[in-house]
Amino acid sequence: MSRSGEADDPRRRLLVQALAAGFFSGGVAGTDALAQILGKAPSKLPPGRSIYRLSGEVMVDGKPATLDTKVGGRSTLETARNSEIVYAVGQSAFILRGESRVVLETAQSDSLILTGLRLLSGKILSVFAAKRPMQLRAATATIGIRGTGVYIEADPEQTYFCTCYGVAQVTSTTDPESEETVAAQHHDRPLYIVKGAPAGKNIREAPFINHTDQELMLIEALVGRTPPFIFPKGDYVGPRRNY
Numbered sequence: 001m002s003r004s005g006e007a008d009d010p011r012r013r014l015l016v017q018a019l020a021a022g023f024f025s026g027g028v029a030g031t032d033a034l035a036q037i038l039g040k041a042p043s044k045l046p047p048g049r050s051i052y053r054l055s056g057e058v059m060v061d062g063k064p065a066t067l068d069t070k071v072g073g074r075s076t077l078e079t080a081r082n083s084e085i086v087y088a089v090g091q092s093a094f095i096l097r098g099e100s101r102v103v104l105e106t107a108q109s110d111s112l113i114l115t116g117l118r119l120l121s122g123k124i125l126s127v128f129a130a131k132r133p134m135q136l137r138a139a140t141a142t143i144g145i146r147g148t149g150v151y152i153e154a155d156p157e158q159t160y161f162c163t164c165y166g167v168a169q170v171t172s173t174t175d176p177e178s179e180e181t182v183a184a185q186h187h188d189r190p191l192y193i194v195k196g197a198p199a200g201k202n203i204r205e206a207p208f209i210n211h212t213d214q215e216l217m218l219i220e221a222l223v224g225r226t227p228p229f230i231f232p233k234g235d236y237v238g239p240r241r242n243y
Contacts, residue, residue, distance in 0.1 A: 042217070042218045042221035042222065043221055043222075044221065044222060044223065044224040045088050045222050045223075048070075050069065050070050050071035050087050050088060050089065051065065051066075051067050051068075051069055051071065051085060051086070051087045052086040052087060052088070052218075052222055053067075053084075053085070053086045054066075054067065054083075054084065054085040054086070054087075055082075055083060055084050055085075056079065056080055056081075056082050056083025056084065056098065057079070057080035057083050058077070058078070058079050058080075058083055058084075058085045059076075059077070059078040059079075060075055060076070060077050061075050061076055062076070065077075065085065071087050071088075071089050071104075072089070072104070072112070073089060073090070073104055073105075073106035073108075073109075073110075073111045073112045073113065073114055074103075074104055074105065074106055074109055075089075075103075075104050076101070076102070076103045076104075077096055077100075077101070077102050077104075078100070078101045079096055079097065079098050079099060079100050079101075079122070080098065080099065081098050081099050082098050083098045083099075084096065084097055084098060086218070086219065086222070087222075088219070088222045088223050089104060089112055089114060090111075090112035090113050090114060090129075090223075091113075091128070091129035091132075091223050092114050092126065092127065092128045092129065092223065093126070093127050093219035093220065093222040093223045094124055094125065094126045094127075094219060095124065095125040095215055095218075095219060096122070096123075096124050097122055097123035097124065097210075098122070098123075099121070099122050100119070100121060100122020100123055100124060101119075101120040101121050101122060102117055102118065102119050102120065102122070102124055103117065103118045103120065104117050105117055105118065105135075113132070114128070114132075114134065115133075115134060115135065116134045116135035116136055116137065117134075117136055117137070118136075118137045118138070119136070119137070119138045119152050119154040120138075120139075120154070121154055121155065122153070122154065123151075123152070123153045123154075123210060124151070124152055125149075125150075125151045125211050125215055125216070125219065126149070126150050126151075126152075126219075127148075127149045127150075127216065127219050127220050127223070127225070127227075128145065128147055128148060128149075128150075129147060129223075130146075130147035131146060131147050132146065132147060133145070133146050134146070136150065136152065137173075138152060138154035138159040138193075139154055139155065139156050139157075139159065139173070140154075140156075140157070140158060140159045140172060140173055140174065140193045140194060140195050140202075141154075141159040141161060141170060141171065141172060141173060141193035142170075142171045142173055143161060143168050143169065143170050143171070144168065144169040144171075145163075145166060145167070145168045145169075146166065146167060147166055148163060148164070148165060148166025148167065148168060149163075149164035149165050149166065149216050149220070149227065150162065150163055150164060150166075150168065151164060151210070151211040153209075153210065157194065157195065157196075158192055158193065158194050158195075159192070159193040159194075160190065160191070160192055160206055160209065161190065161191050161192075161193060161206075162187055162190040162191075162206075162208065162211065163182045163183075163184040163187075163188070163189065163190075164184065164186070164187055164211070164216055164227075165184055165185055165186060165187075165227065165228050165229060166183075166184065167181070167182065167183045167184075168181070168182045168184075169181050170182060170191060170193060170203060172193050172194075172195070172202040172203060173195075174195045174196075174202065175195070175197075175199055175200070175201075175202045177199045177200040178193070178197075178199070178200055178201065178202035178203045179203070180203050185228070185229065186229045187208050189205070190205075190206040190207065190208055190209075191203055191204065191205065191206050192204045192205075192206045213227070213229065
C-alpha cells in the first residue's frame, strides 16, 4: 500500500491540485468548480439510486457496476487499479479508492441501516449517520464509532485511520492492550495501527494523508447533510492542521 499521499484516480489528482491552488473557496463559485471536476454538483441522491459516480473497473456483488447498480446493506464492492466509486447506502456514504475491497454489514439482510463494514484491502472515506453505532474492521484494527466521518487505509500489516470528526474507539486486533479513544473535530489525531510491536505499543501517531474536506463535503451531500466543520471563504487550501 502506498503511503506517499499520492491519489489513485486522475480526477482526484486534479481535484487535489485545484485545492492547492485555492480554486474552492465556498459558495456558488466553489460548487461550480467542484462540479466541473467531479462531473456534477453534489446533492442528495434520489430514491432508489446508490451510485453518484464511478470510474474504471468496479464490481458490486461480483458484477460490473453501472450508475444504475443498487448497493445493498450487505454488498461487497471491489475496485481495480486507478478506479473509484462514490456511493451511498441508507444514511451512510463512501468513496472507495482503487485496488480496494470492502464488505458492508447490516443486522438484517434486507436493511439499508448499516452496522459496520470490513475493509479487506485498500482505501475508503466514509460518513455515517449521527448517534448510530458502527463497527469498522481491518486486518490490524477494530474501530467502534458513532456518527463520524472517517478515512481508512488497510493492508495486512498496518491500518491507517483518521477520525475526521466524531468519536472513535480504536483497538489493535492483535494486541488488546493497544487501545485509544479519539475525539476529533477536524482530523485531530490520525493513527497507524500496526502489529508485531510490544504490548501496548501497536497504535502510533500518523500524518494526515490521502483525503480532503471537499470529499467529505461531497459524500455528506449525497445523504443530505453537511460536515460539522466550516472554513471561511478563501481560507482553505489543504488540511487545516499541521501534522
